[in-house]
Amino acid sequence: MSRYDFTTQRLFLDAPLAADALVPLDRDQANYLVNVLRMGPGAAILVFNGREGEWRATLEGDRKRAQLRIVEETRPQTPPADLHYLFAPLKQARLDYMVQKAVEMGAGTIRPVITRRTQVTRLNEDRLAANAIEAAEQCGILTIPTIAAPRPLADVIAAWEDESPDRRLIFCDEDAAGSDPLAILHALRGTPLAVLIGPEGGFSPEERTLLVSRPFVTTIPLGPRILRADTAAVAALALVQAAAGDWNEAP
Incomplete structure (x- = not known):
């Protein structure tokens, strides 16, 4: 049996959650539940706020005054994911996809970095957060990742060494020596990790030299093909989670 209820609508609420509490819905949430999903009074919804676990709630009122009554806890809060994901921002549609997939793959901190060949240098951080919330709602995740500036x-x-002294930075380098990233990552089990994906066009020679010269950086290859940045993100995060991350942990 699945550990999660995938049949009931999930909703993120930025509000305290406790049994029998009434939580008003904002206009967009009410419109989505009542008009888009056509839910009526008494409909069951799973809610979470990233702090107090997941709760079953029921819908009360109509679109103009819709609210949720919190009924009971269905899952306790889980610790935030420890994996950091660093990336050079892409154009909007692919950026949305990349952030959503990073959250689904277990990134607990989303960290945009600006490189010489970065396509987009001004980001809508509210949109990044909205994409992270949407991914968490759809995939049973209880903690909303942190979005860094x-x-x-x-x-x-x-x-790095002052802010993250114990964390290894996994640099996905198309020029990395060797062909077995799993062997490299297996050796890092139990170590806090961060994954860095570069921009379309790759890192500049100066940036690559900077990265490979640092003692906290581990380079890995991503196979014989050149991957788009959003594809590389999914591939790298899957490798890290399978070899050294929480895919090795018991449920």
């Missing part, structure tokens, strides 16, 4: 790659690397 964009920073230049050089600044991130310069501050």
